[in-house]
Amino acid sequence: MSLAKAFHLERRLQLNLIRNQFTNFKLIKRERSFLLYEVTNNGYIYIKDYGSVVFINCTDDLIENTLNIISNHKKNSTDLPSETYKLTTGNEIDVDFGEIHIKELNHDIAHIIMLNLAQSVALMNYVNKTSDLHSKTLVYSKQLEKTGTFKLSKLQMRKFIGRTMNLKNNIAEDLFVFDSPDVAWNNKDLSVLDYKLKDELDIVSRHQSIENSLNAIKENLDLFNDIMQHKYSSMLEWIIIILILFEVVQVIIEKLI
Structure with missing residues (x-):
């Protein structure tokens, strides 16, 4: 053996x-x-x-x-x-x-x-990284659910988005899960072995599951980013309003004097 x-x-x-x-x-x-x-x-x-x-x-x-x-x-x-x-x-x-x-x-x-085994352990590595990203974004989702806000800076947001996109790009670059070696197409036994290995190792569905998880993480991050942008936009609006009021008050005071 x-x-x-x-x-x-x-x-x-x-x-x-x-x-x-x-x-x-x-x-x-x-x-x-x-x-x-x-x-x-x-x-x-x-x-x-x-x-x-x-x-x-x-x-x-x-x-x-x-x-x-x-x-x-x-x-x-x-x-x-x-x-x-x-x-x-x-x-x-x-x-x-x-x-x-x-x-x-x-x-x-x-x-x-x-x-096939090389692809399987690579997928295992990507599953671990995806799970880590998902766990971290889940923390902010729970904060949003409980308090209506979350503690996440713009820099942290950019890093999360960057990690997610890099992970997706690495998977696309590294894993050609639907491809088989040329020798598998020229020999029946090799083709059968390749098919059964992919089926047993669940290569295709695991790859798709990672892609779906990364898409979900990206959607969450996009939502967080939109909320954050709205928050900063509202803050800028209030700052502008306060500055306008200050100018108005200043003009009134100058006229009264």
Whole structure:
């Protein structure tokens, strides 16, 4: 039995720099967005530019050392978003309850498995970030419900909007969840495996759920921003009214004198 372990380093990776560091391993596939290495017989390392690193049949020491090299500092794998699946070989292709059943393990099979796991842990990272944003905006929503106002400065508002938009842009840039490797289109078994992995890992619906959550957060922030703008507009109106009254009073006093 083999193991596939995926981790997300929560930042983008410079593949050209990483490639220069991994000269001890055999590079069997590479594109602009990923590197796939064979480290031993049926052992693989897959590095995706949006921060996911996936291992098949690698020792714990190799996993920890690789993560430390890629992240440029000591990184405890237990603190990272991760997925682990058992790989078993047999006569059928199936994915269920933490196990991936395949007919054999080769470069193309490994590529399909590792791409899907890379997407899954990246989604996990984005879910965590989205939940954090949602929790913070929920605080101000509750304040608005209870008091009719909220304690949020213009600078904080801009930062929230910026974080939300950057998160949406990162997801759009990083995760092509509806795309599959070219090899999956040319081989029935690979296509079936890719479909079943996406279905088991709930890739598409999780991606859509994050998008919906971010849209809801953005709508809340837009509402907060509108309320804040109205508040400042009202304040400016009162300031103008007071200044006009002051001028009127000053004119009256001058005439009386």
